[in-house]
Amino acid sequence: xxxxxxxxxxxxxxxxxxxxxxxxxxxxxxxxxxxxxxxxxxxxxxxxxxxxxxxxxxxxxxxxxxxxxxxxxxxxxxxxxxxxxxxxxxxxxxxxxxxxxxxxxxxxxxxxxxxxxxxxxxxxxxxxxxxxxxxxxxxxxxxxxxxxxxxxxxxxxxxxxxxxxxxxxxxxxxxxxxxxxxxxxxxxxxxxxxxxxxxxxxxxxxxxxxxxxxxxxxxxxxxxxxxxxxxxxxxxxxxxxxxxxxxxxxxxxxxxxxxxxxxxxxxxxxxxxxxxxxxxxxxxxxxxxxxxxxxxxxxxxxxxxxxxxxxxxxxxxxxxxxxxxxxxxxxxxxxxxxxxxxxxxxxxxxxxxx
Amino acid sequence: xxxxxxxxxxxxxxxxxxxxxxxxxxxxxxxxxxxxxxxxxxxxxxxxxxxxxxxxxxxxxxxxxxxxxxxxxxxxxxxxxxxxxxxxxxxxxxxxxxxxxxxxxxxxxxxxxxxxxxxxxxxxxxxxxxxxxxxxxxxxxxxxxxxxxxxxxxxxxxxxxxxxxxxxxxxxxxxxxxxxxxxxxxxxxxxxxxxxxxxxxxxxxxxxxxxxxxxxxxxxxxxxxxxxxxxxxxxxxxxxxxxxxxxxxxxxxxxxxxxxxxxxxxxxxxxxxxxxxxxxxxxxxxxxxxxxxxxxxxxxxxxxxxxxxxxxxx
Numbered sequence: 001x002x003x004x005x006x007x008x009x010x011x012x013x014x015x016x017x018x019x020x021x022x023x024x025x026x027x028x029x030x031x032x033x034x035x036x037x038x039x040x041x042x043x044x045x046x047x048x049x050x051x052x053x054x055x056x057x058x059x060x061x062x063x064x065x066x067x068x069x070x071x072x073x074x075x076x077x078x079x080x081x082x083x084x085x086x087x088x089x090x091x092x093x094x095x096x097x098x099x100x101x102x103x104x105x106x107x108x109x110x111x112x113x114x115x116x117x118x119x120x121x122x123x124x125x126x127x128x129x130x131x132x133x134x135x136x137x138x139x140x141x142x143x144x145x146x147x148x149x150x151x152x153x154x155x156x157x158x159x160x161x162x163x164x165x166x167x168x169x170x171x172x173x174x175x176x177x178x179x180x181x182x183x184x185x186x187x188x189x190x191x192x193x194x195x196x197x198x199x200x201x202x203x204x205x206x207x208x209x210x211x212x213x214x215x216x217x218x219x220x221x222x223x224x225x226x227x228x229x230x231x232x233x234x235x236x237x238x239x240x241x242x243x244x245x246x247x248x249x250x251x252x253x254x255x256x257x258x259x260x261x262x263x264x265x266x267x268x269x270x271x272x273x274x275x276x277x278x279x280x281x282x283x284x285x286x287x288x289x290x291x292x293x294x295x296x297x298x299x300x301x302x303x304x305x306x307x308x309x310x311x312x313x314x315x316x317x318x319x320x321x322x323x324x325x326x327x328x329x330x331x332x333x334x335x336x337x338x339x340x341x342x343x344x345x346x347x348x349x350x351x352x353x354x
Numbered sequence: 355x356x357x358x359x360x361x362x363x364x365x366x367x368x369x370x371x372x373x374x375x376x377x378x379x380x381x382x383x384x385x386x387x388x389x390x391x392x393x394x395x396x397x398x399x400x401x402x403x404x405x406x407x408x409x410x411x412x413x414x415x416x417x418x419x420x421x422x423x424x425x426x427x428x429x430x431x432x433x434x435x436x437x438x439x440x441x442x443x444x445x446x447x448x449x450x451x452x453x454x455x456x457x458x459x460x461x462x463x464x465x466x467x468x469x470x471x472x473x474x475x476x477x478x479x480x481x482x483x484x485x486x487x488x489x490x491x492x493x494x495x496x497x498x499x500x501x502x503x504x505x506x507x508x509x510x511x512x513x514x515x516x517x518x519x520x521x522x523x524x525x526x527x528x529x530x531x532x533x534x535x536x537x538x539x540x541x542x543x544x545x546x547x548x549x550x551x552x553x554x555x556x557x558x559x560x561x562x563x564x565x566x567x568x569x570x571x572x573x574x575x576x577x578x579x580x581x582x583x584x585x586x587x588x589x590x591x592x593x594x595x596x597x598x599x600x601x602x603x604x605x606x607x608x609x610x611x612x613x614x615x616x617x618x619x620x621x622x623x624x625x626x627x628x629x630x631x632x633x634x635x636x637x638x639x640x641x642x643x644x645x646x647x648x649x650x651x652x653x654x655x656x657x658x659x660x661x662x663x664x665x666x667x668x
Contacts, residue, residue, distance in 0.1 A: 110608055113580040114587070143581040171526040171581040220525040227507040227522065228484050228491045230473040 015071045022080050022160050023070050027063045030087055035062075041086050044079050045069060081136035081160070085148050088165055088178075089140075092212045095165065095178035099207045099215055099345070100190070102173045102199035111198060113170045115145065122147065122196035129188055134158045144169040151185050164189065167212065173199065174219050176212055206348035214277035218342050223277045263325050266332040270339050276318035282347045284310040284337065289353055305353065318342065477505065481549060488512065488519065494549050496556035498613060499647065503556040508548070516541065526581040527551055550611040557613030557647075558583035564649035572652060574599035584610065586648070589623075592635075592655045600624035601636065605643060618643040 015023075030038050035055065039045055045066075053065050070079070088095065123135045132152025139145050147166040152158035165178040166189070175193050190202040209215050217223040254260060287305045314320040318341065325332035333339070341347055476482035483492045489512035495505045509519040515538055523529045529548070536544035566577045571594055578587035584607040591599045606617035620640045622632045642651045 110584070110610060111582070112585045112606055112608070113582075114585055115578060115580065116587075143579065169525070169581065174525075221520065222522075222525075224520040225522055227493070227509060228486050229493060229507075230470060230476075230482075230484055 015075070016077075018157075018160075019075075019077050019080060020067060020071065022077070023067050023075065023083075024063060025161070026080060026084050026087060027066050028059070032059060032062075034090060038083075038086055038090060039066075042083050044075060044083070045073065049073070077134065077160075078136055081134060081148055081150070081163075082138060084160075084163065085136060085138045085146050085165070088148075089138075089146065093210045096208060096210055097167075097212050097215055098177050098179055099205040099219060100175045100177060100193070100202050101205050101219075102175065102194055102197065102202045104173075104198075105200050108200075111171050113197070115139065115143075115170060118170070118196045119145070122192050125192040125195055126188065130154075132156060132158050134160065134163075142169060143171075149189070166193070168193070168197065169216075169220075170197075172220070175202075176215060179208075206346045208347065209279045211278040211280075214279060217277045218345050223342055224272050224274050226272070226274055260326075263332040267322060267325050270333060271318075271322040276316070276322060277342055279317045279341070279347055280315065281311055281313045282317055282338070282341060282349070283312075284349045284351060286310065287350065287352045312338075317347075478502070480553075481545060492545060494545070494552050496553045498553070498557035498560045501560065503560055506552050508545075523548070523552070524555075524581070527555060547611075554609075554611050554613050555582060558607060561613065561648035562586060565652060568649060569652040572655070582610065583607070586615075590652075592658075594656075598624065600626075600632070601639065603639070603643060605648070613647070614645070615643060 032055075036050075039050060049069060053062070053069065055062060057065075119137050126133050126135055126149065130152065131154060134148075134150040134152075136148045137145055138148075145168055147168065148163050149166070150158035150160045150163045164185070167176040168174075177189070194200065194202045205219075207215060207218065214223075286308050289305050290302060312321075321334060321338050324330040325334060337349065337351075473482075473484075477493060477495045479495075480497070481492065481494055483490045486509065489510045491507060491509045493505055493507055496503045506522050506524075508521045508523065511517050511519045518529075518533065518537075521529065527548075528551070532544060532547050532551070536547060562577060562579050562583050565573070565588075569590075572590050572592070574589040574591075579585070586605040587603070589599045589602050591601065600622055602621045602623055604617075604619045605615040607614075608616040618640050620636050620643065622636045624632065626632055639651075642654070646654070
């Protein structure tokens with residue numbers, strides 16, 4: 001979505017103030033260390049253009065120079081939106097991503113996905129419903145597309161500083177959405193996605209994380225990619241977990257070696273040998289009646305279910321859960337409520353009495 | 355005593371002969387006696403003759419025995435020498451026996467490696483597998499026109515019901531659908547269908563990748579594709595030295611089990627007045643895209659030069 005480098009000396013129209021400001025704030029966000037990489041990925045300013053800029057000056061001055069350069073080259077709002085997408089791609093962990101699952105009617109035709117048709121259909125649906133909306137696309141590898149949507153209203157121009165991002169891999173039923181603060185726009189977004197991708201229904205999954213790649217690994221079932229073949233040289237039994245009781249220090253006697261080995265084996269069966277997908281939390285909403293062994297406890301007589309929320313947080317939740325039993329903190333096997341997370345593709349649970 | 359007359363009983367001829375003999379000396383009635391004597395002499399002389407012969411026979415028999423015994427003696431002494439020699443050798447040099455054992459181990463190891471290599475080579479058949487502790491890990495190795503492409507795995511747990519533990523099948527291949535239809539009832543068919551889908555996908559992907567990498571100069575802009583590589587759209591030219599890209603092609607692969615398109619649309623978007631040649635070319639291109647793998651169509655463009663051989667259109 002780039003304009004042709006027209007090379008007009010006398011500019012008929014200066015860049016819109018808001019667009020210039022948008023450029024300034026977007027470029028200011030980029031860390032100096034990444035500046036070159038981001039600008040190269042953007043590919044709007046050529047090598048020659050970039051060479052005219054002094055990258056060693058103070059950041060504010062550098063940003064000013066770059067904005068002037070963009071103005072000279074007649075960069076549009078769409079160019080700025082594209083730069084914003086690239087910045088977000090570099091810093092995808094700064095957003096929290098939800099996962100949506102789409103479905104088709106059974107027995108529908110083969111999906112002949114045409115990316116250009118998808119994009120134009122998606123944009124049209126949004127623009128028909130909301131006059132003021134900015135939609136930008138950037139294709140990425142693996143036949144996927146990043147979509148940036150800046151929402152406005154009937155009377156207000158789109159707010160470029162609170163955009164929604166959608167990542168969609170063609171011919172899959174999943175869409176990853178960086179949380180929208182405007183819940184009211186969600187149904188429209190869902191509709192645009194389903195119609196443009198020729199699906200029938202869309203549902204929000206109970207799965208959320210900052211780590212987009214981990215979410216993708218979970219729903220695409222790509223997290224366990226070790227397979228036994230006749231080519232593999234290491235027998236699986238020989239691989240060990242982090243806490244290796246085979247590290248021999250003759251001064252240490254393991255009294256419960258058998259139990260330790262059982263724990264290692266059970267943990268390995270459940271969690272496998274592969275690196276776990278990265279999640280930051282698991283949340284369990286309990287609406288169950290209190291169950292107690294002690295008779296006559298205060299809570300035992302209640303008919304009302306207890307409502308409580310249990311939340312597990314960690315920089316890397318699944319690795320933490322994996323290390324619980326070997327560290328002696330929990331029994332092995334762990335509760336299936338904890339171990340089913342990647343398999344079921346959920347980290348939000350509602351538990352009710354059956 | 356000659357002439358002594360002995361009174362004898364009458365009729366005794368022998369006696370008379372004997373008498374006669376004794377009278378006549380040895381000539382008369384001593385004839386029989388004489389014959390007797392001669393007989394005795396003869397047998398004696400025979401015996402005398404025989405004795406040396408007998409002795410010779412005995413002698414030669416003994417000689418043969420001696421000869422035999424000598425031979426036996428020689429044989430036995432030779433054997434004794436051999437055994438002595440062997441004992442000496444084995445005492446001095448233990449290795450010959452050990453190398454015999456080691457080479458047996460080597461032979462077994464080589465056999466084991468040979469079998470392992472055969473198991474690894476099974477990949478080339480397209481479907482291979484390895485038993486696991488919970489079931490079997492099936493490997494589907496895809497190929498297109500003799501080129502070995504990606505391998506995909508399905509790890510099955512053999513339980514009732516049969517289930518998939520984990521896999522490396524891409525998410526856009528309808529694995530759940532195929533499993534729902536066939537996994538429980540006919541696992542061979544399940545694997546066969548999966549194989550078809552994956553090989554076709556691999557083949558389409560290979561063609562698209564080859565077009566993008568080998569014939570980028572013939573394309574205006576990137577090749578439009580999707581995850582399944584079942585919709586390809588591109589603008590192209592035939593002559594590398596052409597300035598413009600006069601043709602647009604859109605290939606649809608509605609059958610996911612094939613690597614050739616089911617729908618082909620080629621449009622000519624040039625402004626050349628001589629419409630007929632372009633129309634012929636356009637039609638010929640369409641036919642080629644239907645029947646040949648994508649990158650091979652472009653290879654034949656490169657070979658044909660300016661004029662497209664009309665014999666292709668048939």
